[in-house]
Amino acid sequence: MKNNIDIEIIIPGNTRHLRLVGRVGQQVVQELDCSEEAKEELSSQLVTVLTEGLVNAIKYAGCTAPDGQIHVRITLAEKNLVVRIYDTGAGFDLDAIPDPCFSPCGMEDKGRGIFILRSLMDRVTYTCSKEGNVLEMIKELP
Amino acid sequence: MEVTTEQNEGVTVLCVREDRLDANNSEELKAELQRIFESGSKDLVVDLKEVLFIDSSGLGVFVTGYKNASTLHGTLKLANLQLQVQSMFELTRLHRVFDIFISVDDALQSYK
Secondary structure (H helix, E strand, C coil): CCCCEEEEEEEECCHHHHHHHHHHHHHHHCCCCCCHHHHHHHHHHHHHHHHHHHHHHHHHCCCCCCCCEEEEEEEECCCEEEEEEEECCCCCCHHHCCCCCCCCCCCCCCCCHHHHHHHHCCEEEEEEECCEEEEEEEEECC | CCEEEEEECCEEEEEECCCEECCCCHHHHHHHHHHHHHCCCCEEEEECCCCCEECHHHHHHHHHHHHHHHHCCCEEEEECCCHHHHHHHHHCCHHHCCEEECCHHHHHHCCC
8 A cells, every 4th residue: 555544524414425425435445555356345345334334423323413513534554444433423332233134024124234334344333422422443454 | 316217018117317325315216116106006127227326225215115015015126236236235135035137128027
């Protein structure tokens, strides 16, 4: 990789800017020294993770106040890619969220976001504090 | 949400004319599917050739549509899934639930 990258983005707490943040993620992945195929795969995963993480913060972490902002930090280092999404909402218990039901008779229209994050990233944590909450997702790089 | 619809021998074909189907526009597609079912159609093929990205909100729209179609003893079939969209259906095991076709013609053929 050419250089370590650390990008911070602050967006309003609504879904209008999902595409924009995804595009930033795609550009970050272009800085990796790896095959085009690997870049394409990681880029797709990062756009998905950024979208799911942001929607989670907006819809489920309770960050929907008119002045609510969401702070995204993307860090690309030698060995891993770290995405942190900070919110100031009520937060939630990540461990209390079950995997979705995979059976057609029991499946719901919601409840796949965290499962997708866990599937695409190597480590996912959500930490609540008085100062705010952070969803941290780490992907080890090959 | 830009969509086009056409009828083909009793089957409604809905083409989603967006490159992203996510939390910002999925409710609009959900309403469109609901409108189609309420208008009396019960067999629906959704053409996703232009959709390059889907998130869990978008997947949820099709789960709702699948359930609504089943309630009406109808069907909701999908066609032309692009790479990321296909990956998301596989990741969430929804490819085992939906009838997925490589083209709209193949999907329509399955009704004959």
